[in-house]
Amino acid sequence: MGTGEDLNGAQALMRTLVDSGVTTCFSNPGTSEMHFVAALDSAPEMRAVLALFEGVATGAADGYARMAGKPAATLLHLGPGLGNGLANLHNARKGQSPVVNIVGDHATYHRQYNAPLQSDIETVAANVSPWVRTSASTAELCTDAAEAVAAASGPPGQVATLILPADVSWTEGGTPAPPKEPTNAAAPDSRVVDAVAAALRSGEPTMFLLGGTATLEAPLILAGRLREATGARLLAQTFPTRIARGAGLPAVGRLPYLAEAAAGALAEVRHLVLVDAPHPASFFAYPDLPSDLVSEGCTVHHLAPPDADAVAALTSVVDAIEAPETYTAQEASRPERPSGDLTAESVSQAIGALLPKNAIVSDEANTAGFGLPQMTVGAPRHDWLTLTGGAIGQGLPVAVGAAVACPDRKVLALQADGSALYTIQALWTMAREELDVVTVIFNNRSYAILNMELQRVGADGSGPKALSQLDLSRPDLDFVSIAQGFGVPAVRPTTAEEFTTELERALAEPGPHLIEAVL
């Protein structure tokens, strides 16, 4: 790659992305993206991480963004490639993760022929991506790309999709564009700040519901000071994008998943303060249960909408009530190493006993993971990443992205069996990139959550065909074989002691490992 005047579109795009801070690309390319692929070597700053399936690439970009605090790019092959990546882009959208999709398309003049891979990419992208643009020419490509990065970066973070026709990519005359100025967060609304301060002073039951960027360390500490000063309650939203936890931080629970329990948690609240969190609603609707979890007579305060700065908003409240610096920090405490049978509880206990300092947990353990929060609450400081949009198959890809973003930290992927199988190809990328990810499969050989939900929705589902739809035991899935097939060493301990020993070993060694716990 030489001087500006002899760059093609793809090379200029690569330079623009890097200059805008996008230095990682999670890719699954095809023919229409070959010039982008060729241009990778023109930008030494760009790391390209190959995925075997687009859902791995998009989920990894989400995990990367959660930990790096900036977007990665994805590289996807036309409409079907975007489709394969859509579920984890849905999760990214719901979690306000910044992601820049680069979706290759046919050459502009080729679209009229309705070739086999022709489809309406923009409409599908708009489902997950508020910013969508098909770059019309090589001359416009790089300003489009700089805008895409700025749009993704937010606030709030979002998915931005740049559709890249093959001829726009291959034509000479590309000119790199400078980064676009970031958008400033909205300032705190003083009327809301005053109302929240008044609520806190009133002594009426007040709860802060923390979501989005408000579950990182700094806003959590501000919220902890408010709790300390006023007795207000704190809850994180049910599925935080990233929540800082562990000894030394304010301990904050999460709004329960089950609608009955969630409504109970909010029942006595008279002032609900939303800090980058959506209005609480039940995850699913159920016959005879309300969808809206906020009880009558509760005032909802929108302290920090998604485009606001949660830290600034919480700081304003802290200042308004002159909250002291102090807060109750979670004490350091771990459970004992477990013994006896291998169960969801003993596996969770082992994880609590061994979770390394600064670990990143990608949690898609679903029903099997109900005990994890309590077992790990007093572990050393760590970050917990959850299933933000409910589209299962997120845990392993998010672990990939987190590990790429934070090569000095250990990543634990805590993964239910059913969910793992949507994007199991992530294991190969862990092996290829030698990522420090320890995957624990909670294998209960069923869609356990559906066994629960079948009852809860009031369906009479006791017939053999219905039950068969929830059962993953015919045949049993062997995750050790699957992992080994993808190049990841794997073991299947059979007791709590063996599991703990294997987990300790896996955490001590570099590179990926998988431990299958048959429950």
Place this chain on the structure above:
Amino acid sequence: MGTGEDLNGAQALMRTLVDSGVTTCFSNPGTSEMHFVAALDSAPEMRAVLALFEGVATGAADGYARMAGKPAATLLHLGPGLGNGLANLHNARKGQSPVVNIVGDHATYHRQYNAPLQSDIETVAANVSPWVRTSASTAELCTDAAEAVAAASGPPGQVATLILPADVSWTEGGTPAPPKEPTNAAAPDSRVVDAVAAALRSGEPTMFLLGGTATLEAPLILAGRLREATGARLLAQTFPTRIARGAGLPAVGRLPYLAEAAAGALAEVRHLVLVDAPHPASFFAYPDLPSDLVSEGCTVHHLAPPDADAVAALTSVVDAIEAPETYTAQEASRPERPSGDLTAESVSQAIGALLPKNAIVSDEANTAGFGLPQMTVGAPRHDWLTLTGGAIGQGLPVAVGAAVACPDRKVLALQADGSALYTIQALWTMAREELDVVTVIFNNRSYAILNMELQRVGADGSGPKALSQLDLSRPDLDFVSIAQGFGVPAVRPTTAEEFTTELERALAEPGPHLIEAVL
């Protein structure tokens, strides 16, 4: 399930589907689909086939439709489930396969809360599905469903998507609807028939390009009679939905994939007769190659558009030129059993030597499969299913669906390594349903087609990062372990002789097998 008055929406829907001829459902359900799942046991005629990933379910519905000639249903979980199934629905759309998607959604009153799984399902569905409807009430559900089945059935076959809100599913008062009358195919256009007959009589070079439904046995024989009577050439489109082949049938080649070769095949043609085939265009655009493959001075005759009856149209031409009954039938001939090194060629030769009578071949061998058509042309009568829409990850799911549709026939899934990994979860469904599918993995440990395309698009892609994006050898994928992990017995022969022995054994035994050929 009792009498009509006590049915809920899901139970009435199930009855309507069965009455309309939809007796198979490829499913990957979630909470919002639990009443549909519970209703499965109310309809003994409905077979429910569970998939671990939605792309398996949608691809299986496509494969089923190709072989059964009628739609199956899919059952998908909200927008992300549809997203995961989108790539294979794209293939179904391009192949004009009838598919009825049932996509669960939140209860109608729950959508306003923007819960985590809320998204715009209709817009995504419209990408692949000309018929999309969100059923508004239990009362309307069954007429909606009957319309969906009719829309899917065509002609042409298409994807129809019925979005099923949870409360529409669970509310009592469902009333099954009778099947909707099928749409008649458009009659042949006599002016086009006359023009084609005149072209054939003129002696000018004429070619029939056969696609869609025109590559089944009956239209192929009609086309063979026209070839016999007039010297017209016959070609099938590059990627037929289903083409009948083998000894006793007219042998018809396929339009080449590579644009140069395809243009060459059409270069001398003066009359191109499209029979349920699209206007031929190159698969991708390339710098300095035309996208339109039809040469100047060639007249294109649209004998049978997609909504027409290809058999009636060809019959009209046969009648117009009074073509005799005779046609040249492919002679029975098989290659010898191969010996020596295991190569793409020797694997293809072994398949030609052993392909069972009435076999169904699901072909996603891609570059490794270039030799397959020639090696199998004289095998006993069989059907060949190809990658209609270019969205890889179709081969294994289509094999699942074909095997469900045709339990008395052997299915061979001929599968490239890279493509296999998009929907590898299909192996588990093969094991669970004990399907007679023999999967052969052509494992060249690369995205070989991209190595070829990187050169062909003129990209200077010799850098290490670019080449790494096309390489699947770090680490090597072990398909034997992966298959065993999903419950499918698997072997990895190392010579042509061993491969042939293993293929013979696998074809002789019931149930699924996988043979990995490392090339």
